[in-house]
Amino acid sequence: MKKAMAWAWLLPLGLVFFASVAQAAVVEHTFNVGNLSISQLCQPARIITAVNGQLPGPTIEAREGDTVVVHLVNQSPYNMTIHWHGVFQRGSPWADGPSMVTQCPVQPGANYTYRFNVTDQEGTLWWHAHISFHRATVYGALLIRPRGGAAAYPFSPKPHREETVILGEWWNASVYDLERMAFLTGNPAGPADAYTINGKPGDSDNCSTANQTYTFRVRRNETYLLRIINAALNTPMFLKVANHSFTVVAADAAYTTPYETDVVVVAPGQTVDALMAAGSAAGRYYMEASPYDSAVGATPPFNPTTATAVVEYAGAPAGGEPAKPPRPPSNDTATAFRFLSNLIALVLPGKPTVPLAVDTRMFVTVGLGVSDCQPDQLFCNRSRTVFSSSMNNASFVLPALGKPSMLEAHYRNESADVYTRDFPDRPPLAFDYTADASNTATLQYTTKSTKVRTLRYNETVEMVLQNTRLIAKESHPMHLHGFNFFVLAQGFGNYDEAAAAPGFNLVNPQERNTVAVPTGGWAVIRFVANNPGMWFMHCHFDAHLDLGLGMVFEVQDGPTAETSVPPPPLDLPQC
Ligand code: C2O
Numbered sequence: 001m002k003k004a005m006a007w008a009w010l011l012p013l014g015l016v017f018f019a020s021v022a023q024a025a026v027v028e029h030t031f032n033v034g035n036l037s038i039s040q041l042c043q044p045a046r047i048i049t050a051v052n053g054q055l056p057g058p059t060i061e062a063r064e065g066d067t068v069v070v071h072l073v074n075q076s077p078y079n080m081t082i083h084w085h086g087v088f089q090r091g092s093p094w095a096d097g098p099s100m101v102t103q104c105p106v107q108p109g110a111n112y113t114y115r116f117n118v119t120d121q122e123g124t125l126w127w128h129a130h131i132s133f134h135r136a137t138v139y140g141a142l143l144i145r146p147r148g149g150a151a152a153y154p155f156s157p158k159p160h161r162e163e164t165v166i167l168g169e170w171w172n173a174s175v176y177d178l179e180r181m182a183f184l185t186g187n188p189a190g191p192a193d194a195y196t197i198n199g200k201p202g203d204s205d206n207c208s209t210a211n212q213t214y215t216f217r218v219r220r221n222e223t224y225l226l227r228i229i230n231a232a233l234n235t236p237m238f239l240k241v242a243n244h245s246f247t248v249v250a251a252d253a254a255y256t257t258p259y260e261t262d263v264v265v266v267a268p269g270q271t272v273d274a275l276m277a278a279g280s281a282a283g284r285y286y287m288e289a290s291p292y293d294s295a296v297g298a299t300p301p302f303n304p305t306t307a308t309a310v311v312e313y314a315g316a317p318a319g320g321e322p323a324k325p326p327r328p329p330s331n332d333t334a335t336a337f338r339f340l341s342n343l344i345a346l347v348l349p350g351k352p353t354v355p356l357a358v359d360t361r362m363f364v365t366v367g368l369g370v371s372d373c374q375p376d377q378l379f380c381n382r383s384r385t386v387f388s389s390s391m392n393n394a395s396f397v398l399p400a401l402g403k404p405s406m407l408e409a410h411y412r413n414e415s416a417d418v419y420t421r422d423f424p425d426r427p428p429l430a431f432d433y434t435a436d437a438s439n440t441a442t443l444q445y446t447t448k449s450t451k452v453r454t455l456r457y458n459e460t461v462e463m464v465l466q467n468t469r470l471i472a473k474e475s476h477p478m479h480l481h482g483f484n485f486f487v488l489a490q491g492f493g494n495y496d497e498a499a500a501a502p503g504f505n506l507v508n509p510q511e512r513n514t515v516a517v518p519t520g521g522w523a524v525i526r527f528v529a530n531n532p533g534m535w536f537m538h539c540h541f542d543a544h545l546d547l548g549l550g551m552v553f554e555v556q557d558g559p560t561a562e563t564s565v566p567p568p569p570l571d572l573p574q575c
Pocket of ligand 1: 536
């Protein structure tokens with residue numbers, strides 16, 4: 001990462017324009033997943049799993065329409081898969097990556113080649129491991145620039161330079177062990193030991209060694225495009241830079257109407273592209289990523305610390321403390337909601353807009369609950385229930401290792417034993433979803449299942465996502481694989497269609513692949529099921545995904561070969 005950034009720094013702008021005449025290209029990478037020895041937070045060095053010995057892993061840089069080919073070489077001791085978060089994967093559903101949904105994992109010592117096109121989408125996306133908690137250390141950026149190069153950005157001013165800002169979480173323990181113990185005991189995994197910016201926690205925890213703080217070097221009066229990615233496992237973030245403000249121009253690789261703000265809010269799975277003008281006095285300024293803790297009720301343990309990086313101007317006087325931005329309180333739901341609900345799309349000719357006719361309406365509760373221990377939760381106390389989470393009271397479990405993946409079962413027409421087609425369009429019971437008293441409601445209890453909702457090719461779906469107060473209210477970042485969706489409206493409390501529908505944005509709603517459903521509130525989304533395959537929808541908090549906060553859309557084939565699931569690649573890992 002460091003090397004690549006230093007090189008980009010020297011790249012004359014003229015070269016960028018010259019390259020812009022290039023035709024669709026193949027962008028090829030080899031990802032060696034293996035051990036990296038690293039010391040963080042003044043702890044002794046320890047071994048993590050990382051790609052090509054880098055944290056964050058390598059950045060993939062493509063242009064709209066390019067083909068991306070990544071050879072995954074698994075030299076780690078763990079089963080591995082990689083997901084290309086936000087890539088539509090039209091015609092390449094076998095490359096999507098979630099373990100046991102679209103493929104069986106790549107075993108230690110084995111390889112798999114992911115091959116897909118990045119067509120009809122541009123902006124900031126990312127990639128991450130999609131198995132266990134490995135994405136804590138196996139993640140990186142996936143940037144898709146316009147075919148016409150930087151000159152073709154539909155916003156101005158055009159940035160002089162670009163910087164990737166990846167927010168993460170760091171544990172001093174093995175994240176694999178952490179996930180195993182959480183599963184075996186039925187207890188939720190504990191909070192991270194630190195938050196990070198480009199892999200580094202910074203110096204706010206009094207353990208500053210020079211290489212623990214990321215530095216962005218800027219020149220006065222230049223404009224920077226910050227490509228901000230929240231790769232943290234379980235924590236939405238506020239991002240600020242002292243004495244600087246931002247103009248948001250895209251979110252989740254979909255352009256927005258420019259939006260001025262001095263704080264960016266980004267939930268796990270989301271990205272934000274923001275212009276930042278280096279218009280302050282030549283000096284040093286802290287960039288701070290601080291956590292947003294949306295939980296209300298029985299709240300899990302939470303780490304309130306802040307990750308720091310430094311924005312350093314060329315010619316800044318040496319020494320002295322960088323200026324600090326004011327920090328939003330960690331429970332600042334008003335600021336989070338203002339940012340997340342105010343974004344609207346930049347409507348561009350030829351770009352799809354929100355579908356006005358709806359075929360299928362779903363009302364789906366998302367939240368926590370309890371369930372009995374599963375048989376393989378060996379250290380689970382069988383006399384009590386354990387934390388669980390669900391959508392419409394169905395708590396999702398992946399097919400066991402050894403079964404075919406869901407996409408293979410779908411493709412071979414052998415779903416029996418792997419999944420059932422009875423994911424419900426409504427919760428089993430309507431109740432006061434968000435009242436404090438609903439903590440005792442009967443729907444807290446869930447059972448485990450692998451349910452899908454089958455959709456016809458090209459069916460238009462509207463889904464209301466309703467957060468509940470069961471155990472705790474919380475803002476769940478709900479991510480859909482295989483599609484972008486439009487966010488028509490968001491609010492707090494129980495969804496009331498008669499009150500909400502007149503306020504739907506049917507003109508320029510923001511387009512996303514991950515929506516942070518407001519804590520104790522709701523969001524309304526629409527998408528067109530124009531992509532056959534098996535597409536995971538789940539909370540992008542790994543802790544909640546493991547507890548069952550997910551479901552899968554089974555999208556049937558269309559009328560032609562191009563609109564049907566193709567045969568699996570020959571090297572698809574066997575189960
Ligand atoms: Cu970024 Cu299913 O995840």
